[in-house]
Amino acid sequence: xxxxxxxxxxxxxxxxxxxxxxxxxxxxxxxxxxxxxxxxxxxxxxxxxxxxxxxxxxxxxxxxxxxxxxxxxxxxxxxxxxxxxxxxxxxxxxxxxxxxxxxxxxxxxxxxxxxxxxxxxxxxxxxxxxxxxxxxxxxxxxxxxxxxxxxxxxxxxxxxxxxxxxxxxxxxxxxxxxxxxxxxxxxxxxxxxxxxxxxxxxxxxxxxxxxxxxxxxxxxxxxxxxxxxxxxxxxxxxxxxxxxxxxxxxxxxxxxxxxxxxxxxxxxxxxxxxxxxxxxxxxxxxxxxxxxxxxxxxxxxxxxxxxxxxxxxxxxxxxxxxxxxxxxxxxxxxxxxxxxxxxxxxxxxxxxxxxxxxxxxxxxxxxxxxxxxxxxxxxxxxxxxxxxxxxxxxxxxxxxxxxx
Amino acid sequence: xxxxxxxxxxxxxxxxxxxxxxxxxxxxxxxxxxxxxxxxxxxxxxxxxxxxxxxxxxxxxxxxxxxxxxxxxxxxxxxxxxxxxxxxxxxxxxxxxxxxxxxxxxxxxxxxxxxxxxxxxxxxxxxxxxxxxxxxxxxxxxxxxxxxxxxxxxxxxxxxxxxxxxxxxxxxxxxxxxxxxxxxxxxxxxxxxxxxxxxxxxxxxxxxxxxxxxxxxxxxxxxxxxxxxxxxxxxxxxxxxxxxxxxxxxxxxxxxxxxxxxxxxxxxxxxxxxxxxxxxxxxxxxxxxxxxxxxxxxxxxxxxxxxxxxxxxxxxxxxxxxxxxxxxxxxxxxxxxxxxxxxxxxxxxxxxxxxxxxxxxxxxxxxxxxxxxxxxxxxxxxxxxxxxxxxxxxxxxxxxxxxx
Numbered sequence: 162x163x164x165x166x167x168x169x170x171x172x173x174x175x176x177x178x179x180x181x182x183x184x185x186x187x188x189x190x191x192x193x194x195x196x197x198x199x200x201x202x203x204x205x206x207x208x209x210x211x212x213x214x215x216x217x218x219x220x221x222x223x224x225x226x227x228x229x230x231x232x233x234x235x236x237x238x239x240x241x242x243x244x245x246x247x248x249x250x251x252x253x254x255x256x257x258x259x260x261x262x263x264x265x266x267x268x269x270x271x272x273x274x275x276x277x278x279x280x281x282x283x284x285x286x287x288x289x290x291x292x293x294x295x296x297x298x299x300x301x302x303x304x305x306x307x308x309x310x311x312x313x314x315x316x317x318x319x320x321x322x323x324x325x326x327x328x329x330x331x332x333x334x335x336x337x338x339x340x341x342x343x344x345x346x347x348x349x350x351x352x353x354x355x356x357x358x359x360x361x362x363x364x365x366x367x368x369x370x371x372x373x374x375x376x377x378x379x380x381x382x383x384x385x386x387x388x389x390x391x392x393x394x395x396x397x398x399x400x401x402x403x404x405x406x407x408x409x410x411x412x413x414x415x416x417x418x419x420x421x422x423x424x425x426x427x428x429x430x431x432x433x434x435x436x437x438x439x440x441x442x443x444x445x446x447x448x449x450x451x452x453x454x455x456x457x458x459x460x461x462x463x464x465x466x467x468x469x470x471x472x473x474x475x476x477x478x479x480x481x482x483x484x485x486x487x488x489x490x491x492x493x494x495x496x497x498x499x500x501x502x503x504x505x506x507x508x509x510x511x512x513x514x515x516x517x518x519x520x521x522x523x524x525x526x527x528x529x530x531x532x533x534x535x536x537x538x539x540x541x542x543x544x545x546x547x548x549x550x551x552x553x554x555x556x557x558x559x560x561x562x563x564x565x
Numbered sequence: 566x567x568x569x570x571x572x573x574x575x576x577x578x579x580x581x582x583x584x585x586x587x588x589x590x591x592x593x594x595x596x597x598x599x600x601x602x603x604x605x606x607x608x609x610x611x612x613x614x615x616x617x618x619x620x621x622x623x624x625x626x627x628x629x630x631x632x633x634x635x636x637x638x639x640x641x642x643x644x645x646x647x648x649x650x651x652x653x654x655x656x657x658x659x660x661x662x663x664x665x666x667x668x669x670x671x672x673x674x675x676x677x678x679x680x681x682x683x684x685x686x687x688x689x690x691x692x693x694x695x696x697x698x699x700x701x702x703x704x705x706x707x708x709x710x711x712x713x714x715x716x717x718x719x720x721x722x723x724x725x726x727x728x729x730x731x732x733x734x735x736x737x738x739x740x741x742x743x744x745x746x747x748x749x750x751x752x753x754x755x756x757x758x759x760x761x762x763x764x765x766x767x768x769x770x771x772x773x774x775x776x777x778x779x780x781x782x783x784x785x786x787x788x789x790x791x792x793x794x795x796x797x798x799x800x801x802x803x804x805x806x807x808x809x810x811x812x813x814x815x816x817x818x819x820x821x822x823x824x825x826x827x828x829x830x831x832x833x834x835x836x837x838x839x840x841x842x843x844x845x846x847x848x849x850x851x852x853x854x855x856x857x858x859x860x861x862x863x864x865x866x867x868x869x870x871x872x873x874x875x876x877x878x879x880x881x882x883x884x885x886x887x888x889x890x891x892x893x894x895x896x897x898x899x900x901x902x903x904x905x906x907x908x909x910x911x912x913x914x915x916x917x918x919x920x921x922x923x924x925x926x927x928x929x930x931x932x933x934x935x936x937x938x939x940x941x942x943x944x945x946x947x948x949x950x951x952x953x954x955x956x957x958x959x960x961x962x963x964x965x966x967x968x969x
Contacts, residue, residue: 488620494618
């Protein structure tokens with residue numbers, strides 16, 4: 162059986178992982194705000210961090226820690242980002258790590274800490290210490306849901322996903338969780354993503370698999386240059402399944418990368434759906450661009466346009482705003498070659514404008530909570546798919562009705 | 566007397582210009598929607614148009630018309646942008662121009678038409694014709710206010726400004742009007758700006774003066790790549806004043822360019838203040854950048870950040886969002902060298918975080934309707950000033966209180 166099977170458990174769906182999410186009162190009362198993920202055995206690991214030139218202390222420490230490619234535990238606090246906190250921030254990140262490794266009795270170099278919240282304020286270390294203690298006591302092989310709740314900031318729902326596949330008759334699981342809401346485009350609140358698997362995979366292969374999966378999932382939601390000071394995605398592979406070690410040479414490798422990509426993509430989708438005030442999930446496909454880079458330029462310009470986003474909210478098939486965004490994106494465009502569709506309905510066909518009946522059909526497509534917008538530039542074979550959303554709320558009262 | 570004196574009259578403040586704004590029912594009833602500006606004598610002229618690769622038909626025609634450097638009349642309709650309208654769009658733009666030049670008895674090559682509104686729908690030519698007729702009958706040397714009202718779309722107030730200075734004892738006037746609201750950053754509804762002067766200035770000099778004035782005014786509000794399909798700024802200089810001809814060699818030239826810049830800057834300021842839901846006008850000064858380009862990158866990233874904008878609305882001196890925006894802007898930045906101030910109060914001083922008392926003082930600065938935010942990168946002497954605004958409304962209910 163080659164198919165991926167969806168399973169419950171999120172970050173603890175894979176064998177050999179425990180997790181916890183506890184109330185450490187780090188900034189607010191009555192909410193889980195401290196999470197801990199632990200592999201029962203040393204795990205290979207890989208991570209991707211923000212490209213922001215102003216990286217938070219835990220990000221800088223995390224880069225060091227992942228150089229070794231091995232990890233046992235990840236601790237996450239919300240409330241404070243520990244960014245722009247200078248030397249004391251680095252000391253606090255190291256101290257938080259020592260609290261975790263000490264409590265768990267694991268090597269400090271195999272511990273990673275992550276923070277999300279307000280920039281420029283120091284971590285309340287006593288509360289962090291209390292959080293570590295509480296979380297360690299609460300570690301549970303079914304703790305994924307609590308952990309997913311504990312990493313939320315402005316998120317309205319927790320985000321988890323896990324899938325299972327077979328290798329030589331042995332089940333292998335990949336599961337994960339993430340946080341991130343805010344306006345997904347163009348500016349993202351800190352995105353944290355954590356993935357665990359009981360597959361056995363070497364660090365270098367794991368890193369390449371993660372990079373490829375993130376490229377078509379989280380990176381298609383988040384614009385590289387717009388990363389927060391704390392964005393982080395980490396994967397741990399502890400080999401606790403009975404399946405043989407996987408590598409690109411193994412016939413099951415494509416199944417593993419497909420599972421990893423599926424988890425990342427589903428988490429990215431959940432993140433977009435949880436964008437503040439989002440009512441529409443839009444899959445935006447740009448095709449026919451002169452190059453893949455051009456396709457990405459065009460797709461990102463469309464996805465970032467507040468005017469386009471408000472038109473989606475207002476069920477207004479205002480393709481003019483779409484083509485205007487392509488026009489300033491920097492991508493090569495010939496107005497007379499462009500085709501724009503909503504779902505399967507053509508709105509603009511190389512100069513031909515949709516008639517009234519077509520407009521009604523376009524509106525029907527947009528009534529769905531999730532729909533696809535396609536833009537074919539007719540110039541080449543560059544393509545790019547972006548996951549994005551509408552922009553609702555009061556802002557829309559002014560913009561959404563502009564053409565109707 | 567070298568000082569600029571503010572005068573009334575907007576686009577008709579200068580001698581030898583008449584204007585009108587009429588209700589042509591182009592798209593809506595009961596609103597002025599068609600404007601006409603006419604110089605009583607041939608005027609030298611220059612213009613700047615959108616850099617959007619998908620330029621509207623009137624923009625393409627306007628570029629042709631301004632090649633000659635002479636202009637007699639500008640006609641503007643709202644409701645329809647005449648963009649993405651193919652060959653028929655160009656025919657309609659030409660036909661609109663012929664209606665105007667025919668009615669006024671002027672050369673068609675000295676006529677420019679501008680459109681703003683919905684993309685992808687054809688101009689209702691009968692209503693345009695009616696508008697031309699009505700506007701011609703209403704032309705008035707005091708018609709500036711009507712014209713400024715007639716070019717409004719989502720604008721809530723009309724925007725005019727005019728100044729006067731003396732050359733050899735002769736008054737010379739520069740006046741203008743503009744439209745543009747929507748979310749000023751990062752996406753602008755079409756911006757149209759029109760400026761008239763009774764100075765006598767050669768087309769090439771006029772063009773250079775306009776380019777310089779726009780660079781530090783409209784272009785510091787609008788991001789170049791984000792221009793709409795229709796953005797246009799045009800200046801007409803008809804020489805109707807009794808003052809001698811001006812050129813860069815004339816001692817009064819700096820006064821003329823100062824006047825032109827003052828009009829453009831004040832119109833840009835009015836445009837920002839009329840941004841949808843704007844409650845704060847922020848002058849953002851980035852200094853100490855490694856280069857002027859870096860300063861601009863940093864300033865634009867800050868000004869575009871929804872998180873920064875909502876913090877301004879919420880009176881939250883959240884400088885962390887400012888430094889995060891600089892971090893992903895692409896500009897060189899060393900966290901330990903950065904200083905951020907609100908008004909004259911330092912919020913972040915090379916690693917030193919503001920204390921509680923300072924936070925209260927920062928909030929006081931932000932209570933003003935207009936305030937300045939300064940970011941010194943401490944790396945060089947590149948600087949850039951941007952005029953921007955907050956982001957208010959429901960979106961803010963979620964974001965503005967995040968750190969308080």
